[in-house]
Amino acid sequence: RPLVVAIDGPAASGKSSTAKWVARELGLRHVDSGSLYRAATAAALRTEPESARWTEASVLAAAAPIHLVPGETTFHPHLGDEDLEFVIRGKDVTSHVSQVAQMPAVRAWVNRQVQATAEGHPIVVDGRDMGTAVFPQARVKVFLIADPWERARRRLVQRLQRAPEEAEIAAEVDALTQRDAKDEAQTQQASDAVLIDTTYLTQEEQVERIVALARA
Ligand code: C5P
Numbered sequence: 001r002p003l004v005v006a007i008d009g010p011a012a013s014g015k016s017s018t019a020k021w022v023a024r025e026l027g028l029r030h031v032d033s034g035s036l037y038r039a040a041t042a043a044a045l046r047t048e049p050e051s052a053r054w055t056e057a058s059v060l061a062a063a064a065p066i067h068l069v070p071g072e073t074t075f076h077p078h079l080g081d082e083d084l085e086f087v088i089r090g091k092d093v094t095s096h097v098s099q100v101a102q103m104p105a106v107r108a109w110v111n112r113q114v115q116a117t118a119e120g121h122p123i124v125v126d127g128r129d130m131g132t133a134v135f136p137q138a139r140v141k142v143f144l145i146a147d148p149w150e151r152a153r154r155r156l157v158q159r160l161q162r163a164p165e166e167a168e169i170a171a172e173v174d175a176l177t178q179r180d181a182k183d184e185a186q187t188q189q190a191s192d193a194v195l196i197d198t199t200y201l202t203q204e205e206q207v208e209r210i211v212a213l214a215r216a
Helices: 017-028 034-045 056-063 089-100 104-117 132-133 147-158 166-182 201-216
Strands: 002-006 030-033 065-069 076-078 122-127 140-145 194-197
Touching: 002 132, 002 201, 017 030, 017 122, 017 201, 030 034, 030 076, 030 104, 030 147, 034 056, 034 065, 034 076, 034 089, 034 122, 056 104, 065 104, 089 104, 089 166, 089 194, 104 122, 104 132, 122 132, 132 140, 132 201, 147 166, 194 201
Parallel strands: 002 122, 002 140, 030 122, 140 194
Antiparallel strands: 065 076
């Protein structure tokens, strides 16, 4: 089995930050598949700001110049020469990305790029369907879940760099729950994935568990 560590789970379940840390511990490269869906969305928004007009073909055409470039800790999506890593975390992209992620041709495009990063290089990859659609043979498969309130709180701490208020958390729970609903069809827990509920775990504990699975 290829040394692929596949980490899947819903929005803000801590996949990417955990995956980066696991990759560092194991000396592997990290790939964030969501960054490609986000980059395709950013490219589509630039080409046609009116998302109602997007078609699978127009999104694919806009995304064609995107490629993953290896950085120090993770791959960054570039559009031609431009590093999109900052742009893709914006609100506009986040609110449109699920629409793009439902397009089968876009999913095939993302899957090919992600699989290419694993050729000859062991990777830690995170997303929604890495352990099912993309790397069914992955050596380690993990599915991360956490209570929505805790996911929202962590996301806000990261974004605001302070303790969020209850009303802020409640609004973020709504946003996350809506995105989960839109992503439901794309999110698949592999039958052989290890389910980890991180609600009461520190990030270090999550990382230790996954590293232990990879070393077993
Ligand atoms: O993980 P992240 O929240 O950055 O992913 C952004 C979006 O990309 C998700 O909301 C989902 O629509 C899509 N996605 C997906 N399949 C993946 C990874 C991400 O559909 N494997």
